[in-house]
Amino acid sequence: MTQKTYAVITYGCQMNAHDSERISGLLEDAGYRRAESGTDDADLVVFNTCAVRENADNRLYGNLGHLAPAKQRRPGMQIAVGGCMAQKDRELIVTKAPWVDVVFGTHNVGALPVLLERARVERSAQVEIREALEQFPSTLPTRRESAYAAWVSISVGCSNTCTYCIVPALRGKETDRRPGDILAEVRMLVDEGVQEVTLLGQNVNAYGLEFGDREAFAKLLRACGQVDGLRRVRFTSPHPKDFTDAVIAAMAETDNVMPSLHMPLQSGSDDVLRRMRRSYRSERFLGILDRVREAIPEAAVTTDIIVGFPGETEADFQATLDVVRQARFSGAFTFQYSIRPGTPAATMADQVPRPVVQERYERLVALQDEIAWQENLRLVGTPVEVMMATGEGRKDAATARMSGRARDNRLVHVAVGADPSARPRPGDLVEVAVTHAAPHHLVADGGVAGLVRTRGGDAYAARLAAPATVGVALGMPTLRPA
Numbered sequence: 001m002t003q004k005t006y007a008v009i010t011y012g013c014q015m016n017a018h019d020s021e022r023i024s025g026l027l028e029d030a031g032y033r034r035a036e037s038g039t040d041d042a043d044l045v046v047f048n049t050c051a052v053r054e055n056a057d058n059r060l061y062g063n064l065g066h067l068a069p070a071k072q073r074r075p076g077m078q079i080a081v082g083g084c085m086a087q088k089d090r091e092l093i094v095t096k097a098p099w100v101d102v103v104f105g106t107h108n109v110g111a112l113p114v115l116l117e118r119a120r121v122e123r124s125a126q127v128e129i130r131e132a133l134e135q136f137p138s139t140l141p142t143r144r145e146s147a148y149a150a151w152v153s154i155s156v157g158c159s160n161t162c163t164y165c166i167v168p169a170l171r172g173k174e175t176d177r178r179p180g181d182i183l184a185e186v187r188m189l190v191d192e193g194v195q196e197v198t199l200l201g202q203n204v205n206a207y208g209l210e211f212g213d214r215e216a217f218a219k220l221l222r223a224c225g226q227v228d229g230l231r232r233v234r235f236t237s238p239h240p241k242d243f244t245d246a247v248i249a250a251m252a253e254t255d256n257v258m259p260s261l262h263m264p265l266q267s268g269s270d271d272v273l274r275r276m277r278r279s280y281r282s283e284r285f286l287g288i289l290d291r292v293r294e295a296i297p298e299a300a301v302t303t304d305i306i307v308g309f310p311g312e313t314e315a316d317f318q319a320t321l322d323v324v325r326q327a328r329f330s331g332a333f334t335f336q337y338s339i340r341p342g343t344p345a346a347t348m349a350d351q352v353p354r355p356v357v358q359e360r361y362e363r364l365v366a367l368q369d370e371i372a373w374q375e376n377l378r379l380v381g382t383p384v385e386v387m388m389a390t391g392e393g394r395k396d397a398a399t400a401r402m403s404g405r406a407r408d409n410r411l412v413h414v415a416v417g418a419d420p421s422a423r424p425r426p427g428d429l430v431e432v433a434v435t436h437a438a439p440h441h442l443v444a445d446g447g448v449a450g451l452v453r454t455r456g457g458d459a460y461a462a463r464l465a466a467p468a469t470v471g472v473a474l475g476m477p478t479l480r481p482a
């Protein structure tokens with residue numbers, strides 16, 4: 001019997017990227033192999049969906065519509081929909097797209113192979129959504145996209161109630177993994193060649209509240225510092241409300257915790273923060289940044305900002321610009337507010353007209369880009385350590401540049417020379433001097449001063465050499481907002 005093939009299409013945040021690796025692992029355990037041409041020839045297509053982004057509905061139903069003819073041509077083909085849209089729309093998905101075979105939720109990822117089999121045997125669509133987490137996706141088999149960098153989930157769900165956010169409704173209240181389980185996973189990853197882990201949770205600073213230890217996240221960072229062979233530790237996302245000085249001290253005193261912080265601001269106006277039900281104020285946010293920079297002067301701070309939240313006035317927006325000027329972020333993910341059905345903010349009065357949101361957004365982006373550029377220019381001439389990557393940035397034969405991330409998570413394009421034997425591999429480390437700065441990246445064209453061939457680079461090379469993985473994207477996860 002020929003082996004069935006699968007393709008997983010992922011939308012949205014890092015949590016979905018993490019869950020998709022589990023979905024792939026589960027399917028490979030069940031005997032599937034990855035389709036070489038994506039959805040074109042796959043026997044099974046899984047959509048791991050996101051309900052946070054604008055037009056998520058249109059996008060999902062549009063993509064399902066595109067697959068309908070393929071399904072008609074190949075009746076044995078199966079289509080499954082998981083993730084936040086599945087949790088939200090449930091039966092509606094098979095009503096709107098009756099050619100879908102399986103709908104599964106965010107709490108029962110592990111049920112996918114059984115549901116696929118049941119759909120096949122019973123010749124009817126299976127919709128199974130659970131209200132509470134059945135098992136941490138981290139305990140499921142995995143097929144990691146990167147050989148040298150990995151996501152490690154420390155919690156799922158969120159116990160906050162930000163009024164623009166659909167995550168708590170779809171992912172449930174926060175549930176924390178136990179530190180022993182997390183560290184066991186980290187050690188196993190390092191044994192496999194992973195050099196960098198990103199600890200993942202909707203609100204990592206609340207980690208431990210569930211089992212009664214307010215300092216659990218700081219302790220976890222310090223414990224990661226004890227893992228031999230683990231070169232880089234990152235985390236996303238921290239909530240300013242729960243940020244403690246113990247975490248700042250752990251970041252500063254743990255060598256492999258990187259000097260970078262992605263902390264969502266969302267708005268600089270205290271009135272808007274109140275209506276967003278974000279319980280910190282701009283003064284607290286800036287206070288955390290001061291303490292982080294005092295303890296870790298080289299830290300780069302990035303953020304998320306929403307422009308045009310309902311009721312945002314020009315004065316509120318000016319308050320955001322003020323905080324941006326003071327915070328001097330090295331980068332920001334900026335979003336134009338748009339209604340997310342099912343969230344409290346969707347029905348608030350005073351929705352800001354689109355053209356006003358657009359105009360404010362452009363002013364914010366111009367200011368932030370200028371600041372990021374100035375911050376990057378300060379690094380010209382300084383040495384940086386870069387972990388080479390693939391799957392983002394440039395890999396450019398003409399200029400012989402490859403891209404990677406500095407310790408502070410800045411994107412760096414590095415001239416690595418034309419000699420293939422002297423080139424770093426993704427996962428290897430290089431020491432370079434910054435020669436040029438742009439708002440969103442640095443360039444190091446002066447040559448590689450130091451090349452460290454790491455076990456991560458070995459793991460990458462071994463994957464490339466393995467016939468089973470030919471054609472597989474071996475990307476490094478990038479930090480993006482949830």
Ligand code: SF4
Pocket residue numbers: 158159160161162165166167168202203239482
């Ligand atoms: S925005 Fe973040 S902290 Fe707020 S409810 Fe959503 S996931 Fe939780």
